[in-house]
Amino acid sequence: MLATAAGAARNAEKGHMNMLAREVAVARLRGIVGRDLRVLADEYGVTVFLSGRLNKGWAGLTLERFLGLSAGNKQIPDTKDWELKLVPLKRVGNMYVPKETMAITMINPEHLIDQDFEHSHLLHKLQSLVVCGREFENREEKHSRLVSVGTFDLANREIRKQVRKDYDLVRETLRSKGFEYLTGAMGVLVQPRTKGPGHGSTSRAFYARTGFLEVILGLR
DNA sequence: CTATGATCATCC
């Protein structure tokens, strides 16, 4: 583990091996576009339903297994310096559009106050995304084809500027009013919204609104 | 318990 972490650190310094790893991951994922992720989930033993209840992350976990990535609750897995995301897509005519928003990263109040946008988890994650789309049929989740694999790095100046504005708004609201005042109504491209196990948990995360998600997916 | 993988449920 130490050797692996040290190697990852060296690669991060060179900024080369990890970039390559991301491209390799993209290539591997593109190799299974069209495959039914439900079948893959069964092959990897990923729980989809338990006692009639859905494991909402089943498809994402299935792709992690496919790539051999570590699961767990680390904010930045040392096995990669990029972020893998899988979003459900719905058909509208002959086009695919995001079924809903996409959670980006958890909001840590202390970190949000201490770090400006340039040093935020939000920016770092949005700068190195591998975004996949899967076809969402219905809540039965009988089948789900992997339909797209792409990358995103927040290169567009205008988009980046707006994301920074959203970040600053959330940050300023936290400073002046408090964590509890962070609501999903805030933000143009990115919004702060509750996320977590529920049942009283008060945690929040940054989400990409569907319009922004369309940009991220390269749909426009 | 919290963060990660996310989507569900409800309200308008």
Added chain:
DNA sequence: GGATGATCATAG
């Protein structure tokens, strides 16, 4: 049907 808050399984 979209927007916002609530929640599910898993793993450390």
